[in-house]
Amino acid sequence: MDFARLFTSAARNDKREFDDLVHRCHRQAYNVAYRLTGNHADADDLTQESFLRAYRFFDRYNRDMPFENWLYRIMSRVFIDELRKRPKFKTQSFDAPYSAGPGENDIQLELPDSTCDPSEIMMTNSLDECLQNALNELPNEFRIAVILADIEGLSYEEIAETMNCSLGTVRSRLHRGRKLLRQKVSPQFRDSSRN
Amino acid sequence: MNCRKVSSSLSAYIDGELAGVEHRMIFDHLSLCETCSAEYEGLLNMKRMVSMLKIREPHETLPLTIISRIEEEQNLNISWLQYQFMTLREAVLRPASPSQISLGLSAAVVCIALLASINRPHEKIEWSALHTGGIASLDSSSQTLAQMESPLNLPLQFAQPAAFSGITYSETIPGFQPVIRPLQSRNNARNPMQQNLPNQLFPPNR
Numbered sequence: 001m002d003f004a005r006l007f008t009s010a011a012r013n014d015k016r017e018f019d020d021l022v023h024r025c026h027r028q029a030y031n032v033a034y035r036l037t038g039n040h041a042d043a044d045d046l047t048q049e050s051f052l053r054a055y056r057f058f059d060r061y062n063r064d065m066p067f068e069n070w071l072y073r074i075m076s077r078v079f080i081d082e083l084r085k086r087p088k089f090k091t092q093s094f095d096a097p098y099s100a101g102p103g104e105n106d107i108q109l110e111l112p113d114s115t116c117d118p119s120e121i122m123m124t125n126s127l128d129e130c131l132q133n134a135l136n137e138l139p140n141e142f143r144i145a146v147i148l149a150d151i152e153g154l155s156y157e158e159i160a161e162t163m164n165c166s167l168g169t170v171r172s173r174l175h176r177g178r179k180l181l182r183q184k185v186s187p188q189f190r191d192s193s194r195n
Numbered sequence: 196m197n198c199r200k201v202s203s204s205l206s207a208y209i210d211g212e213l214a215g216v217e218h219r220m221i222f223d224h225l226s227l228c229e230t231c232s233a234e235y236e237g238l239l240n241m242k243r244m245v246s247m248l249k250i251r252e253p254h255e256t257l258p259l260t261i262i263s264r265i266e267e268e269q270n271l272n273i274s275w276l277q278y279q280f281m282t283l284r285e286a287v288l289r290p291a292s293p294s295q296i297s298l299g300l301s302a303a304v305v306c307i308a309l310l311a312s313i314n315r316p317h318e319k320i321e322w323s324a325l326h327t328g329g330i331a332s333l334d335s336s337s338q339t340l341a342q343m344e345s346p347l348n349l350p351l352q353f354a355q356p357a358a359f360s361g362i363t364y365s366e367t368i369p370g371f372q373p374v375i376r377p378l379q380s381r382n383n384a385r386n387p388m389q390q391n392l393p394n395q396l397f398p399p400n401r
Contacts, residue, residue, distance in 0.1 A: 015265070031250050043253075047257065048264060149210065
C-alpha cells in the first residue's frame with residue numbers, strides 16, 4: 001500500500017471539497033466579516049484568515065453542522081483574537097463626562113453627528129453607515145450575537161453552538177446588544193426609519 | 196408577569212424563541228402595558244433595521260486569493276510530509292536484494308542453532324581431572340554435577356579457569372557448566388572433586 005499516494009489522494013479530495021465551499025460561502029462570510037469589523041480591509045483579512053484556519057482544521061469539521069455556522073465560529077474567534085493583539089488605546093466615551101482635573105467641573109462632550117442627521121440620511125442614504133457605527137461600538141460578544149441573529153438569521157441554539165455558550169447567555173447578549181444599539185442610534189433616526 | 200420580566204424576554208419574544216405559555220403571557224402583557232409595548236416596538240424596529248443592512252460584496256478575487264493561500268500552505272505541508280513518507284519507505288518498505296535475504300536467513304539459522312544448544316544441557320562430555328591422573332568420561336548433566344559437588348547445599352561458585360580449579364576440558368558445550376563446586380579457599384581447591392564425588396568415579400590414588 002502506498003501511504004503517500006493514499007494521503008495525497010485524501011488531501012486532494014478535501015481540497016476539492018473545500019474549494020467548492022470557498023466559492024459557495026465567501027460572499028456570505030465576507031458580509032458577516034464586514035459587519036464585525038466595519039471596513040473592507042479588515043473584512044478581507046478576517047475572511048481570508050477564517051477560511052485558512054477552517055482548512056487547517058477541516059478534518060475536525062462535523063458534517064452535521066452547516067459549514068457556514070462552523071466558519072462563523074472560527075471567524076468570531078479570529079475576530080476576538082485579532083482585536084486582542086491590536087495595540088490598546090485609552091478610550092473616552094462620548095456619553096461619559098470628561099474630567100477636566102481636580103477642582104474643575106467635568107466637561108460634557110458634544111460632537112456633531114452629521115451621519116445620523118435624518119435629512120442627510122435621506123440624501124446620502126447613510127442608514128448603513130449609521131448602523132454600522134453603532135454596531136462598532138457594541139462589545140464584541142453582543143455584536144457577534146446581533147449579527148448572527150439579525151443578519152444571518154441563526155437560531156439561538158445555533159448561535160449558542162457557534163459562540164460556545166449557553167442559550168441563556170445568547171438570549172441575554174442579544175437583548176442587551178439590541179438595547180445598546182437602540183440607545184446609540186439617534187431618536188430622530190429611529191422615528192424616521194419606523195415609517 | 197411584571198414589566199421587568201417581560202422586558203428581559205422581549206428579544207426572545209421577537210425572535211420566536213419562547214415556549215408557548217410564556218409567549219402568550221407576554222403577548223397579553225403587551226396589549227395592556229404601554230411602556231413595555233413601546234420597548235417592544237423599539238427592539239423590533241432595531242432588528243428590522245439590522246436585518247435590512249446592505250449586503251457588502253467582496254472583491255472578485257477574494258475566493259482565488261483564499262484558494263491560492265491555502266495551496267501555498269498545503270504545498271509546504273505536503274513537501275514536509277512527502278519527505279517523511281519517502282524516508283519511511285526507504286527504510287522499511289524498500290524490497291530487499293537476494294544477498295540481503297541470504298544474509299538474513301544465515302543470521303536466523305545461527306540464532307536458532309544457538310537457542311537450540313542452550314536448551315539441550317544433556318550432552319556427553321569428556322573431561323580430564325589432573326588430580327586423578329586419568330581421563331574420566333561422564334554422561335551427565337550440570338544439575339547432577341551440582342548435586343554431586345554440593346551435597347550440603349553450600350553456596351556455589353561458578354567455573355574458575357581450568358588450570359586454577361585443576362580441571363581441564365576436552366570439550367565444552369555451550370550452556371553447560373560442569374565445574375560447579377562449593378566455595379572454598381584457594382589452598383583447599385587442590386583436589387575438590389576427590390572430596391565430593393563418589394569413589395567409583397574417582398578411585399583414590401594409590
